Amino acid sequence: MKTLTTILLTLILGVTLAQGAAFSKDAKYRTTKVQITAEKPVTAGSNTFKFSITKDAKAVNAKVSLKAFMPAMPGMPAMVSKVDATNLGNGLYEAKLNLAMSGTWQLHIFITPKEGKKSRVKTTINF
Numbered sequence: 001m002k003t004l005t006t007i008l009l010t011l012i013l014g015v016t017l018a019q020g021a022a023f024s025k026d027a028k029y030r031t032t033k034v035q036i037t038a039e040k041p042v043t044a045g046s047n048t049f050k051f052s053i054t055k056d057a058k059a060v061n062a063k064v065s066l067k068a069f070m071p072a073m074p075g076m077p078a079m080v081s082k083v084d085a086t087n088l089g090n091g092l093y094e095a096k097l098n099l100a101m102s103g104t105w106q107l108h109i110f111i112t113p114k115e116g117k118k119s120r121v122k123t124t125i126n127f
Contacts, residue, residue, distance in 0.1 A: 023049075027109070027123035031056045034109055034121045042127040044101050051085060051093040053111060055119075059091025062113040068097050068105045068125065102127050 023038040035052040053060040064085040072078040079100045085093035099105055109121040 023125075025123060025125070027107075027121045029119060029121045032060070032111065032119050032121055034123075036107075036123070042099070042125060044099060046096055046098050048094065048096050050088075051095070051109065053091050053093065053109075060111060060113065061087070061091070062111050063087075064093045064095075064112075065110045066095050066097060067108045067110070068099060069108075070101075070103060070105050099125070099127075 022040065023036070023042050025036045027034045027036065032053065032055045037050050037052075038047060040047075049066075051064065053062070053064065064087070065083065066085060067080065067082050069078065069080040081098045081100070083095050083097055085095040088094055104124055104126045107123050107125050109123075110118070111121065112118045
């Protein structure tokens with residue numbers, strides 16, 4: 001009986017930890033790659049994301065801004081969250097996005113280098 005209880009508690013703990021895993025997603029546009037991570041699972045409300053941005057396998061130093069939006073649906077208006085990311089150096093950026101509700105959010109990452117062409121990387125966040 002003691003062994004069965006131990007196995008059951010281990011399984012419950014394992015499932016709970018699997019549900020609480022951190023967020024990670026990769027996005028790409030041509031030679032620009034963005035790795036998006038969060039230490040906590042994405043939830044409705046304020047979320048802190050970190051972005052690692054490379055172009056041609058080199059760290060990007062640029063102004064980075066984000067636009068997360070959910071299109072209008074019947075009975076619900078469109079929702080938008082815009083923010084400028086903080087440059088942490090060496091191609092790393094951090095931004096706090098407010099996602100008003102759960103669902104699928106479109107995420108556009110605007111990358112504006114001091115020299116060269118501006119680019120946009122698109123992906124989705126679903127929670």
